[in-house]
Amino acid sequence: MAGTNTGYGMDLLRFATAGSVDDGKSTLIGRLLLDSKSIFEDQLEAVEATSEAKGYDYTDLALLTDGLRSEREQGITIDVAYRYFATPNRKFIIADTPGHVQYTRNMVTGASTADLGLVLVDARQGLTEQSRRHAVILSLLRVPHLVLAVNKMDLVDYDEVVYEKIYAEFTQFATKLNVPDLEVIPISALQGDNVVTRSENMAWYSGPTLMHHLEHVHVASDRDLIDARFPVQYVIRPKSDEFHDYRGYAGQIAGGVLKPGDEVVVLPSGMTSKIAKIDHFDTEIPEAFPPMSVTIHLEDDVDVSRGDMIARVKNAPSPSQDIDAMICWMTTKPLQPRQKLAIKHTTRTGRALVKDIQYRLDVNTLHRDQATNELGVNEIGRVTLRTTVPLLCDPYSKNRTTGSFILIDEATGVTVGAGMING
């Protein structure tokens, strides 16, 4: 609630946090909310009262974020929680994910929409298997920016040597990953050092505070503005006298920039046409780009329906029924060859048959276990699928919207897998 800058000119950063309860993650988030004045008096008073009742020496900021009673009783965090705060320049959406090993699926979920991943480590512990796993998952999910926050520096006397050692170890590990942008920041969430205000205890550190970095990291270039992709979501036909011939294709731009006059192809049919106009509500607009939700009109009366994709004639995905993907498996019944599942990719739904599990990835060591013939819950592996309908897909490394899919158990209706297409 800091400042009164309204949302017109602000942009948005979504970030996912990873770390365990012991790393002080909830305290850090509490600190970000508190120091950006996103915490209200009634929330703070409740937390102060609870801390006092429990006999703590200080206000436990973690209580601000641990939402469900069952969690409060067990002192753990389950599932993904979303939190919000804003500074005068930017609005932030935090996907707060639990760090325990059995919650890989939640981390994948939180990371799937993140622009930035924040991994916490305890300065006393240094890098753990868990911190490596978090970094691996964030890189698999192609989260473009990564921050390693070395927390609890107050407990190691703000010693630069401790920070340097973790820094060196992590940057060496990160060379094996896809991490285009990395920042390593020494902090104390409890004391507030380098979270929002610069630490007087760590004059040796010259980099940005965590909040400064979050506010200024450049995310606008992370989208693909070259390859035009428009999955058709819904066909608008008013069937009223006034709009008798109106036929608009509604959806959200997944990549590239589309303009009236552009020559386009409709997939999978391969029919070509030109964009007649692009509507945004009651206004015709000169161009559309991600993540705008618009309505596109074509010059020719070609047959277009939900699940089709509009792309450029010379730059379109090739429809494919054989899919090679990394899959994070999310349910207790393991994934096995010959299994049949429902698949949802962009606005297309079909069925998929598991042809082969090529290997299971050990997210702690990056080792590929090729002897495996199944994927258990919270495991990630490379899988080949055959689909009943052609998917209009790109490699996930190129486009996170057209390169991702979910797998659904047809009997229970539950989402059981998250897929990222290789290429």
Next chain:
Amino acid sequence: MAQTHSDYRLSQLDQLEAESIHIFREVAAEFEKPVLMFSGGKDSIVMMRLAEKAFYPAKIPFPVLQVDTGFDFPEVLATRDNWVDRLGVRLIVASVEQAIKDGIVVDDGKTSRNRLQIGTLLNAIEENGFTAAFGGGRRDEEKARAKERVYSHRDEFGQWDPKNQRPELWSLYNGRLHEGEHMRIFPISNWTELDIWDYIGREGIEIPSIYFSHQRRVFQRDGMLLTESEHNPLRDGEVAEERTVRFRTVGDLTLTGCVESTAGTIPEIIEEVAVARVTERGATRGDDRFSEAAMEDRKKEGYF
């Protein structure tokens, strides 16, 4: 929506709008019988606006459902009717009063109308066979809501199980249901109170007049300023007096408190919200104050 974007960046409000419109269209495409739950409050009005934009120039392809507690502010019902008329949507009113008469819910004299809304709502969803119900819940409102999904699965009893939610990845929503189940859909999950006001201001849309500063006879109860009304008899020692107030939330008038305020325009309200030091619910919603886990409990029962 600006006309040109030299750098192809959308403001955060435009991003939120695009995301919400995407959700409305996805539900309309995948569910047989959606319905929009309309309380008449600012959040459900923003939902109406987003739905209007999602399907324009066609009409919104689903009806609107309001649960009438019998204790609603007349100003709110007036705004509801204006929106329904302008958009030409079908309005279904599920009355708590009627549900009590029909024995669907039990009025024991101790339970607030707000709580009786739960049974009334679930019954209306079941009777009409709705498979998806849009609600105006926002994840910033309260700690228990921070874990809510955009597609929130409800079993045949309308219950929410926080430990048994479907993972929600990218913007790929899973709308599969079994017989008797339904989905609650929260298209404005990622909006904050300030975003809602910014959007109402930007769009110039009608909201109930009680959100703006006005004169009203009010009295103090449980640290809240409540409206003097026949539904709200004064108790011993309570005195009603004329004050200059506005409401930060609207609901059952016997429970919804107002705040002293002279904010008479959207920019003045935004100013007030931006510097507010108490959450909207903490300030003015008696029904959320009963216990730290009040909201969590009501969600599990099938509350909005």
